[in-house]
Amino acid sequence: MKVIEAREYVVNHLQYALNPKSIAVIGASRYKTKVGYKVIEGLTNWGYKGEIYPVNPRATYVHGRKAYKRVIDIEDEVDLAFVAVPAHIVKSVLEDCVAKNVKIAVIATSAFKEIGRGDLQNELTEYCRKNELPLIGPNLVGMGSPYLNFNCGFIPYLPIEGPVAMISQSGANLLAALGTSQKDHYGMSFFVGLGNKADVDFCEFIEYAGLDEHTKCLAIYVEGLDSSEAFVKSCKKVDKPIVVIKVGGSKIGEKAAFAHTASENAGTSDAFYDELFKEAGAIRATTWQEFLDVSLALGTQPPLAGDHIVMITNGGGSGLLSCDHFERLGLPLHELQEISPQLRERIKAYMPMFGSPLNPVDISGTASPIQYKGAFRQAMCDPNVDGVLGSICPTAVTDVDAVVDIIIELHETYKHLHKPFVMECQGGQECHEAILKLRDHGIPAYATAEQAVNAMVALYKYGQIVKNK
């Protein structure tokens, strides 16, 4: 239900959703495949240190813990109520939560507005708003944070620690991002599934993320905004980069978004959302891959101050894919002699005669770690250069490991220059491992040229947003 702006009591209570001292799992189950079992299992296995109170009127013990018939029977305070009971019982559960003075309620249960039960959902929302009990959901997967070993929902993994707060209406896509986090070292500060967002809305999590110490970038997956005004207001308040992906814009997608999270998109268009995100100072991603790639870069690198980007590669082909993609995205590379004639001359010392000091700078497939080091250092230190895009293509003579170590060292050495540094490493398993190692050292690294370019262009866009603030 619409909000005009983020409500202070909600923003203040979100700490209980992400860092609760105690959790009542209402609808706790003894059956291992049920949500009401999975959530306790997840909390326990991932190392939650607070109290867990299973609530189940027909059980004495759940997952080895004493069960309570109702949440009001619990002796101690309850910060978070995680609700996984059938839809028609949720109302009475919420009444108990209010009576118990629970700080926040999370409703995992589906089958509300998304299947036509809008009235029931609205009734719950109004009840919670009247009683100032923030409600997250319904129809969601859960939330968590790797910094707190907190995994609350039916979520098979925790992400690795990192800079991105992911706020997602879709559960499945959120889970995909969590899986990617582990596999591809995409680090997160916290994550939350909003589902139907009946009460707590994007705006409130955006303001919470703005205050969160671990969050350096917000990544937001939207199926529909019924509180677009509040969304824009909250984005403007936040002094961190924000990446948004908006789905449900296609003809059939409009219906699918309603069937999924009861999101209403009638009367909106892609152009409408383009404008809205522009006003909000948020960067819009088109594909899921771009959403992940761009948020990682924005979470780890400073904004790009200008468009003097130098690309250094040992593969002419990856250079070509990149410069074409830069131009496709409206940010064509400049020739090195335009950016810095001195750099053009200096960098020649680090390439063979068949290399190319254009831009992309092709130091050729024979490039040694020393040549990489020299070329990168010259580019980083040149005062006319705003950012550096590096690329490693493993030829039979490329020492990928040595080049990676050099890049990590240079990145550390020149951090004080506040110039963004993005890497591409295209190839097989050794490149995947290089990417992971670079990411572990705060360098956004990608498997294809276009991904790296997307990342650099997003850093440029954020640079422009910062300038215009």
Add this chain to the structure above:
Amino acid sequence: MKVIEAREYVVNHLQYALNPKSIAVIGASRYKTKVGYKVIEGLTNWGYKGEIYPVNPRATYVHGRKAYKRVIDIEDEVDLAFVAVPAHIVKSVLEDCVAKNVKIAVIATSAFKEIGRGDLQNELTEYCRKNELPLIGPNLVGMGSPYLNFNCGFIPYLPIEGPVAMISQSGANLLAALGTSQKDHYGMSFFVGLGNKADVDFCEFIEYAGLDEHTKCLAIYVEGLDSSEAFVKSCKKVDKPIVVIKVGGSKIGEKAAFAHTASENAGTSDAFYDELFKEAGAIRATTWQEFLDVSLALGTQPPLAGDHIVMITNGGGSGLLSCDHFERLGLPLHELQEISPQLRERIKAYMPMFGSPLNPVDISGTASPIQYKGAFRQAMCDPNVDGVLGSICPTAVTDVDAVVDIIIELHETYKHLHKPFVMECQGGQECHEAILKLRDHGIPAYATAEQAVNAMVALYKYGQIVKNK
């Protein structure tokens, strides 16, 4: 240098480039970092069974083999001469090759037209053409085939066996694809780097690939076409899907393509190439990822006969990303009730009440392997359905392994229906393993929704190309 059409003697001689009985490595080196050493090492380590003759006027033995001063000193026949000597010596080497009646010459050496030595390159080409000695290169990385354990060049890996013949001007991008092949199970029939393509041109390798028994799809990376007429003619002759990626279209890319492989793009534009590839009946990819994804699908699946695609997913979010992307690419999904009202009713049996029988069909995050099986089978067997796109998002209750096994079984069972089948599996390590297993069974599977949609749209495009032939 321009050719008007593929020359028969060249096409006939390409077998000696990819399946030679004997190879002379001219410029064989005793130094492990040199191309002239790497090529012998690669041939040997990957299991080449033919004869290898090192040619080096200053060595008695190279890599444990007797070395020859000149190629004419070799007693036996030489099918392939792999040349890695400095540019100014190449001419005299080629004269020896002609004298020795070598079947084909491969010039790895760089520093020809791409650094301004066009005259030298043309002189070699004219000499080879006059003597009907096909010349591949110069300025290339090599070639090979996993079916023959043949790795000839400075190439750190062989790809896995599979359907795609990759013909690439860029060495680095080709190497990236070979690495991807191993890591992501992208199978290839053979591969070749063309470099500056002074003599042997795309058209001749296209015709060769058209005849090659293992090749089911051609993937062609182009930096510049000086023989566009011949390219179109040869594509038209080939009865297999062809995917092309063309770089060097940007302002700076035009210069970079010349500096890389001496490719000339003045006066051409992206629109020019769009037209040209359309006339050729080739499918154009924009990004490198799309190039790989689409060629894998075209190499393993039949063309899509119509636009009645049904998507089945346990993740509403991945459904939304997909249907938006289908519309973005000009092939919007139809609602299930338009495609087949019967299917809409039948498929409901395999989802909970909060699932959605729209299209994408959302069988929900609780979907069991049995529900997947039922939904997939109904969709595959419905006579109104042209193709099926499946998606697995691992929730805490998803049995990814069991679903993968079911899909492999159904794919085998319904192969005779000639309906394309594409999978998406988004998430962590278990999804990556699922993707590899699906690919090993001939099912194109991808980590993101948009990649799977790109693949399906390419199968539709190829269906249209086949219809209009």
